[in-house]
């Protein structure tokens with residue numbers, strides 16, 4: 001892989017032991033529940049219920065594969081990821097023959113193989129999102145759909161009370177990814193010749209969920225942040241925990257983009 005992993009931490013580097021796979025699966029599954037209705041609407045728009053061949057690129061530990069399988073158990077569903085541990089973990093969720101180790105920028109499939117090619121929290125991590133999107137388009141059949149179901153944009157994150165150190169630590173925890181991928185989706189689709197429908201996945205969380213979100217983010221940072229930031233993190237943990245539900249506000253814009261491939 002050409003990524004300079006010594007300088008840039010990638011999601012691949014984060015997932016190195018099975019315990020982390022379990023941790024991420026629970027984290028992602030929890031976050032998924034808040035946006036189910038938007039995804040269901042996108043699935044309806046793509047007619048995912050009747051699709052026969054579906055590919056998820058960057059399928060990770062398989063939370064989206066599991067959801068799709070429950071909606072359309074008859075489809076031939078393939079999950080592709082570069083991380084073998086994530087794939088092994090997702091074997092518990094979907095059958096072996098649907099999982100392939102590979103690079104999203106060089107998909108090992110013939111052109112026009114799939115009715116739907118989608119991804120979820122993936123494009124932000126790839127080295128060349130346009131090349132990757134073009135590959136996703138190549139393997140989609142004419143008339144089929146390409147979908148980025150969720151990509152965040154940290155530049156639009158709103159927290160109140162504001163805390164600069166918090167934002168610094170959050171950005172630090174995803175170094176290697178593009179924190180501003182959300183706002184770029186429409187342009188990237190345009191650049192490969194697709195007219196995308198772009199919208200928001202995220203919702204304004206109710207009070208208890210905001211506190212839970214901070215707890216989840218704190219736990220993630222505690223697990224992965226560098227030792228020199230531990231003291232800052234301990235102070236922030238105390239600060240957040242001193243607030244009752246309803247006293248904190250947090251909103252992270254997470255965008256989607258979907259487009260139909262025309263002949």
Ligand SMILES: C[S@@+](CC[C@H](N)C(=O)[O-])C[C@H]1O[C@@H](n2cnc3c(N)ncnc32)[C@H](O)[C@@H]1O
Nearest residue numbers: 011028058059060081082083103104120121125
């Ligand atoms: C944040 S995880 C998202 C996983 C899953 N889609 C989900 O929503 O739970 C991003 C995934 O993309 C994979 N990934 C990153 N770059 C990749 C690449 N170039 N090719 C294939 N997979 C890649 C990582 O290994 C990781 O499993």
